[in-house]
Amino acid sequence: MTKVSMTVNGKAVSAEAEGRTLLSAYLREGLGLTGTHVGCDTSQCGACVVHVDGKAVKSCTVFAMDVAGASVTTIEGMANPDGSLGVIQQAFQDHHGLQCGFCTPGMVMSSAALLAANPHPTEAEVRHGLEGNICRCTGYHNIVKAVLAASGQTVAAE
Amino acid sequence: MHNFDFVKPASLDEAVKALSAEGAQALSGGQTLMPTMKQRLAAPDVLVSLTGIAALKGVSGRAGASVTVGAATPHAVVAAEARAFYPALAALAGGIGDPAVRNRGTIGGSLANNDPAACYPAAVLASGATITTSRRDIAADDYFQGLFSTALEEGEIITGVTFPIPQKAAYVKFNQPASRFALTGVFVAKYADGVRVAVTGASNNGVFRWSDAEAALSADFSAGALAGLTVDDSEMIADLHGSAAYRANLVKVLTGRAVAAA
Numbered sequence: 001m002t003k004v005s006m007t008v009n010g011k012a013v014s015a016e017a018e019g020r021t022l023l024s025a026y027l028r029e030g031l032g033l034t035g036t037h038v039g040c041d042t043s044q045c046g047a048c049v050v051h052v053d054g055k056a057v058k059s060c061t062v063f064a065m066d067v068a069g070a071s072v073t074t075i076e077g078m079a080n081p082d083g084s085l086g087v088i089q090q091a092f093q094d095h096h097g098l099q100c101g102f103c104t105p106g107m108v109m110s111s112a113a114l115l116a117a118n119p120h121p122t123e124a125e126v127r128h129g130l131e132g133n134i135c136r137c138t139g140y141h142n143i144v145k146a147v148l149a150a151s152g153q154t155v156a157a158e
Numbered sequence: 159m160h161n162f163d164f165v166k167p168a169s170l171d172e173a174v175k176a177l178s179a180e181g182a183q184a185l186s187g188g189q190t191l192m193p194t195m196k197q198r199l200a201a202p203d204v205l206v207s208l209t210g211i212a213a214l215k216g217v218s219g220r221a222g223a224s225v226t227v228g229a230a231t232p233h234a235v236v237a238a239e240a241r242a243f244y245p246a247l248a249a250l251a252g253g254i255g256d257p258a259v260r261n262r263g264t265i266g267g268s269l270a271n272n273d274p275a276a277c278y279p280a281a282v283l284a285s286g287a288t289i290t291t292s293r294r295d296i297a298a299d300d301y302f303q304g305l306f307s308t309a310l311e312e313g314e315i316i317t318g319v320t321f322p323i324p325q326k327a328a329y330v331k332f333n334q335p336a337s338r339f340a341l342t343g344v345f346v347a348k349y350a351d352g353v354r355v356a357v358t359g360a361s362n363n364g365v366f367r368w369s370d371a372e373a374a375l376s377a378d379f380s381a382g383a384l385a386g387l388t389v390d391d392s393e394m395i396a397d398l399h400g401s402a403a404y405r406a407n408l409v410k411v412l413t414g415r416a417v418a419a420a
Contacts, residue, residue: 018161019162062262065164066166066207066209110258131257132256
């Protein structure tokens with residue numbers, strides 16, 4: 001085991017890791033940040049998406065040691081400083097963008113990366129941008145609505 | 159997965175040295191290697207990460223002449239930065255996997271692995287690109303040697319790929335909807351001295367050039383020029399996603415679409 005250090009949600013952190021320790025395991029087991037979910041562990045479902053130096057990645061398919069020293073943002077870093085929900089999180093609540101909620105951390109992180117690169121996406125761009133995130137409740141329509149709403153666009157009511 | 163020693167050299171020389179260790183394996187973006195290791199289909203003793211080597215990253219080019227992509231450049235960067243030089247290459251990079259995969263996966267990793275359904279081999283072969291390694295330059299026609307097989311020798315590291323820029327080109331893939339790999343993908347590139355057509359996802363022997371289509375399109379660069387051609391399905395992949403005949407048909411249909419899109 002080796003001490004691996006990085007910045008997570010703005011704070012300098014370190015935890016023990018082996019070579020094979022995945023970033024998802026480092027966050028969840030090493031740091032206790034269990035908001036990052038592991039769905040498939042095969043890089044298909046996207047529940048584990050976090051940002052590494054501002055880029056969305058699947059944390060189950062990145063070694064913790066490979067991103068030592070990086071700046072990582074997880075779902076725990078998405079709320080406002082006063083603890084209230086961030087804009088994207090609030091939009092997911094307002095538009096019923098989650099059912100069981102398991103995929104939601106990854107959906108929010110992928111949505112945040114999408115909106116950072118493209119602040120006013122079309123519906124098609126949202127769907128394309130969330131291609132790597134699977135919701136097995138199949139609640140995609142409301143997720144897409146939530147992302148469009150978070151970008152400041154008017155979305156049709158139910 | 160089995161444990162291993164992780165090393166992350168900052169220079170190519172250090173990486174070459176680290177790879178000479180017994181049981182050492184290069185790691186680029188890891189988007190294929192890591193799932194493979196999780197299934198214990200690969201179990202290296204030492205993993206040598208190449209993503210800390212600045213010299214292996216970036217896109218540079220001369221408009222209308224060539225574009226060079228560093229081996230450890232992620233697909234998302236190629237999609238953004240190669241667009242000005244080679245739009246069809248940038249579009250291909252922007253269609254691999256999904257956004258999170260594109261932020262990690264690299265061109266060097268894709269080529270070293272040579273998955274029979276990967277997208278990049280089609281662009282490299284259709285462009286007659288040159289693969290530069292820690293030891294030499296390898297022409298695309300010599301590089302791909304069948305399923306997961308390449309001209310790379312033990313410990314040899316891809317450092318970059320140089321693409322001559324065609325007059326016209328396009329890549330069209332038919333997605334396998336779950337994995338987003340190419341069920342079949344065709345890259346067509348028209349150069350002053352002729353047309354090259356490379357097909358991925360279809361053959362049991364990996365990426366290949368469809369020479370009949372190249373001859374027909376070199377004489378007449380239109381989808382109609384393919385009308386009389388047939389694709390031999392004897393070497394095509396057959397699985398639950400599509401029969402050999404289905405893939406052979408896709409080769410022809412997608413080549414026509416790529417010509418129309420070029």
